[in-house]
Amino acid sequence: MLLHRAQAEPLNAVATALFLLAILHTFLAPRFLAASHRLRERVEAAHGPGAHSGKVEVLHFLGEVEAVFGIWVLPLMIAITVAKGSKTAEAFLGRVNFTEPLFVVVVMALASTRPVLSFAEAVMGRVARLGGGTPFAWWLSTLTLGPLLGSLITEPAAMIICALLLGRRVLDLDPTRRLRYATLGLLFVNVSVGGTLTHFAAPPVLMVAARFGWDTPHMLANFGWKAAVAIALSNLLYAAIFRKDLQALAARAEAEAAARDAGARPDEPTPRSPVWIVVVHLVLLALVVKAAHTPPLFVGLFLFFMAFHAATAPHQQPLDLRAPILVGFFLAGLVVHGALQQWWIAPVLGRLDPLSLLFGAAGLTAFNDNAAITYLASLVPTFDAAARYAVVAGAVAGGGLTVIANAPNPAGQAALARYFPDGVKPASLAAAALAPTAIVLACFLWL
Structure with missing residues (x-):
């Protein structure tokens, strides 16, 4: 039954694959956070305390567990837009209950x-x-x-x-x-x-x-x-x-x-x-x-x-x-x-x-x-x-x-x-x- 549903609407499988990748990302988030800390230490050692680095900020953002599912909404919306059009993607978000x-x-x-x-x-x-x-x-x-x-x-x-x-x-x-x-x-x-x-x-x-x-x-x-x-x-x-x-x-x-x-x-x-x-x-x-x-x-x-x-x-x-x-x-x-x-x-x-x-x-x-x-x-x-x-x-x-x-x-x-x-x-x-x-x-x- 599930295989039939996935074949009838391939977007279902794509959405679930992206969801699983988001879950995997939550498990890897501490590693991104640790990597950002190590890179920050190297940047500050090279350029002084408080030195800014875009790479550090990106790694830190990827390590924020609270940001993970929001990040993966972007490829999901791109997939819906490519498969069904922008109006369908907009209508889908409009039906989601954010209460x-x-x-x-x-x-x-x-x-x-x-x-x-x-x-x-x-x-x-x-x-x-x-x-x-x-x-x-x-x-x-x-x-x-x-x-x-x-x-x-x-x-x-x-x-x-x-x-x-x-x-x-x-x-x-x-x-x-x-x-x-x-x-x-x-x-x-x-x-x-x-x-x-x-x-x-x-x-x-x-x-x-x-x-x-x-x-x-x-x-x-x-x-x-x-x-x-x-x-x-x-x-x-x-x-x-x-x-x-x-x-x-x-x-x-x-x-x-x-x-x-x-x-x-x-x-x-x-x-x-x-x-x-x-x-x-x-x-x-x-x-x-x-x-x-x-x-x-x-x-x-x-x-x-x-x-x-x-x-x-x-x-x-x-x-x-x-x-x-x-x-x-x-x-x-x-x-x-x-x-x-x-x-x-x-x-x-x-x-x-x-x-x-x-x-x-x-x-x-x-x-x-x-x-x-x-x-x-x-x-x-x-x-x-x-x-x-x-x-x-x-x-x-x-x-x-x-x-x-x-x-x-x-x-x-x-x-x-x-x-x-x-x-x-x-x-x-x-x-x-x-x-x-x-x-x-x-x-x-x-x-």
């Missing part, structure tokens, strides 16, 4: 502001203080409560808040490479399943909730409590495995605190925003989340936020939109490519029994956005209740295996990029996410 990329840009920019982050830090801090306020307590509370909070504030907002808190409270202490990857893998998997307590927070659930007739009570009864159990089990497993690494961080944090107390490293207190500014930010974030499916509304709210941010600048951090825009570019490119993969994904899923669907969806999610997987599965008319459960469970379970597996992942990677100077290596991320993914699959299968 999710736009929403992630807005919510990422809002969630990373000082007022929102300080509020989240205060909430997590109350729980962390029950464990003594150690790096381990922050690590455990953030990786447990943060992803579950995503069911209310949406997964992208939870991802950026958790990533920034983990960076500030744990990764700033320079943990081992193994712990850094374990933390990233746990974060991606936990956020992917943590949004399943409601029907509106996780992109793969949101794409099918109306079509399947699922509401929040249904999600809680069939997915939510199992996801919470899986998150707890995964965190406890990694806490046991990395016990010594986390204890070493506690000793390092105590040493730094002692140095500050002795005056060796004076530490200026973090400026806090007035309560009324925090309230305005939280209200704006809530309104943006509520308007997640209406771009004119949430973009308008974002413009209001930018004006408010400028008016209250003394109580704000500078607004850095580079990371949100890069993540939006990544997701927009992924949406464009994903729109042309229906020809093979839907027939493949339609042939599988529920158990095969569970594992098949988890595997496919590693190479395509899990929201695209569930959306394409919802188009299969023969799916019964068991098949629907299996495909959604598999899609959310596999959402941490790669950066492209779940829409919020690029936001988390961008927030933690400085802790991975040579880029996040896909194989290391997949290895770190494998055990939590297996635990989630087991919980969805047997609980």
